[in-house]
Amino acid sequence: MKKENKIKLGISIGDLNGIGSEIIIKTFEDNRMLEFCTPVIFASIKTMSFFKKHFKSNINFHGINHTDQIVEGKVNVLNVWKENVIIKFGEENVKIGQYSVKSLEKATEALKTEAIDVLVTAPIHKHNIQSESFKFPGHTNYLAEKLGGESLMFMVTENLKVGLLTDHVPVKDVPKQITSELIIKKIDTVYNSLVKDFRISKPKIAVLGINPHAGDNGVIGNEDDNVLKPTLEKIRENKKLVYGPYSADSFFGSGNYKNFDAVIAAYHDQGLIPFKTIAFGHGVNYTAGLNRVRTSPDHGTAFEIAGKGEADNGSFKEAVFSAIQIFKNRTEFETISSNPLKQRPKKI
Incomplete structure (x- = not known):
């Protein structure tokens, strides 16, 4: 019997000066998470290596340049940019906000083309992301336009x-x-x-x-x-x-x-x-x-604690598990709907 591939779970990095990097690292430095999905972080290996060092994490990243290089059993980092980025935790910075937009755009494109199965978005700062080319009040409105x-x-x-x-x-x-x-x-x-x-x-x-x-x-x-x-x-x-x-x-x-x-x-x-x-x-x-699955934690960038190692990753981890379960539920529903003979037997 052919082994079923794990769900490819895309992650947009959010505001680099916020707590997004910390909650992502805390979630996936636990190798047991790789039993449930194959994570793909849309950022850069340089930036994620900086975060790894800052938070003294033992996480191992696998850098890639294209989605066809995703490796199961690894925490993949897809390079959306290559330059060094200066991180100043807790600072509201429009230039930093544009990196969160780049990450979101690349992740959404991968979701739309099914290069990834689901998307989990780390928190963005709604003011930082505004520009002439990006005028959305948040993730929901942007995804509504880009996805059906x-x-x-x-x-x-x-x-x-x-x-x-x-x-x-x-x-x-x-x-x-x-x-x-x-x-x-x-x-x-x-x-x-x-x-x-x-x-x-x-x-x-x-x-x-x-x-x-x-x-x-x-x-x-x-x-x-x-x-x-x-x-x-x-x-x-x-x-x-x-x-x-x-x-x-x-x-x-x-x-x-x-x-x-x-x-x-x-x-x-x-x-x-x-x-x-x-x-x-x-x-x-x-x-x-x-027509695609996207989840996120129920909080914002939390600039006041960013970089301090104090962020709770509970909601982000729940967002990961929810995305996986919703994807499975939806896939099962669509399979049953297209083939009534596969419906679950009714309980007597």
Whole structure:
């Protein structure tokens, strides 16, 4: 029987002055990780050797110049640049930000052409990456343009999954962005991801209100009554198990989220504050809806501790394992869908 090749897991380096290098090294200096995947770091062997020396790590890197040189059982480093880069941990630097863009672009190209199977992105600094040629507020928007599908920021752990109707937009613009069409599209994306990527056959989804107390019947804004509620009724007509809108202030504290497979928040902080309060350090940011798998840790560059050896790699490691499992789940789902005879036997 032919040995199955390990999943090729691409890693974009993120901001070189942040904690990305540290959490990558801490994760893969444990050789047991190579039993689950073949990592490919998009950076440069010179830069990664600097990080290895700085953090006094025993990790061994394998430098390559093309994806066809990837070696299983090694921590591969694909040379995206060759020049020496001066690292100043904790410093916000636009020039350094451009290296994170180069890494992301090369990794995305490899993902698109299937030279790698999945992508895990280390944290970037959203201001540092801006330029005339790169005007995206973050990974999600960039990947949505470069890869096919409907992207959605989906924060996930085993027991809590939170999707967003709107992500990196100013709070003042949230109400006008939430249309019936958007709600239907985002709920469909979450629903399909739960079925294909997490193998939940009949997902139960809760939706949080846009306004405090879901508008209190129009007393605190009319967006919930005029847009959200009728749209959810329309969705329920298609037999999807979608509930709400729920008042966001008590939904998580009461433990009600435990009754659902996913929760959809109206805007960034409404969903991410409770998610990170409950799951910080173990959560994963997954871009649902794309035709490729991308995950990242649930935190940022953490400039305040960069270079000090204090960074916790727990969330990054979870992002690695999540990417691997989602890829396997999706592959199995697509195999079963294309050949009904391979469906799992029903339990009696």
